[in-house]
Structures are given as structure tokens and as C-alpha cells.
Amino acid sequence: xxxxxxxxxxxxxxxxxxxxxxxxxxxxxxxxxxxxxxxxxxxxxxxxxxxxxxxxxxxxxxxxxxxxxxxxxxxxxxxxxxxxxxxxxxxxxxxxxxxxxxx
Numbered sequence: 001x002x003x004x005x006x007x008x009x010x011x012x013x014x015x016x017x018x019x020x021x022x023x024x025x026x027x028x029x030x031x032x033x034x035x036x037x038x039x040x041x042x043x044x045x046x047x048x049x050x051x052x053x054x055x056x057x058x059x060x061x062x063x064x065x066x067x068x069x070x071x072x073x074x075x076x077x078x079x080x081x082x083x084x085x086x087x088x089x090x091x092x093x094x095x096x097x098x099x100x101x102x103x
Contacts, residue, residue, distance in 0.1 A: 003069075003089045004037040006030040011044060018046065019053040031064070038069040038095075040088055045076035045100070055098045062096030069095035077101055 008026055011018040022043075030041055039061060043054065054072055061070035071088050075081030080101035088094060 002037045003040050003085075004034040005040045005042055005085065006033045007042045009044060011046070015046075015049045015053060018050060019057075022053075022057065030061075034065065034068065034070075036068065038089075039065055039071075040085060041070070041072045042081065042085075043072060043074045045074050050074075051098070058098040059096045066095075071095060071097045071099065073099045073101070075101040 006026070006029065008022065011021055030039065033039070041057070041061065046054075054074065058070065058072040061072065064070070069092075071094060073081070073084050073088070075084060084099055084101060088099070
């Protein structure tokens, strides 16, 4: 199955505000972008305080999109982002995961 990518380029610095921004401004568009494909949401890098809401997002998207897969990544470095996207596109058993690059 193909993998649709939904890219968010900018979110607030505060974890609470970033979460609210994603759910309010991006969730419906991300779900619509996937169609019948697997979904990969690409977020900008963030501090560790953002990990909890991003893990919950990945988990809940996977439940919503099943049987298609859904994952969330955070990447600042373009080469690492591309490598992680390629990996997840071919990892047919991986869903509901939040992965970060080492920027």
C-alpha cells in the first residue's frame, strides 16, 4: 500500500499550544490526505516535552486509520527524514509509532 505524507512545517513552541494547533488546524486535513493509503504525518523537530502528545497522536491515528497504517515522525534534518520515510514505507508491520530523527 502506498504511503501518503502530511507535512506540518510549523507548530508553537509550547507543547499544549502545539497539540491544540495540530488537532484544530491539521487533523482533518491529515486524515483527508491519506485517502485509502497508509498515513505518515511529518512534524518539525521539538523538545522532549512534546513527546507525550505526539505519541498519543500516532497511537490514535493508527486506530482511526486501521487497517491502513499511520505513523508520526519528527525530523529537522532532510536526509534523516527521507531515510526514515523510506524505512516506514517498507515496514509493513509498523503502525502507531512516533519516531524522531537525531537532529
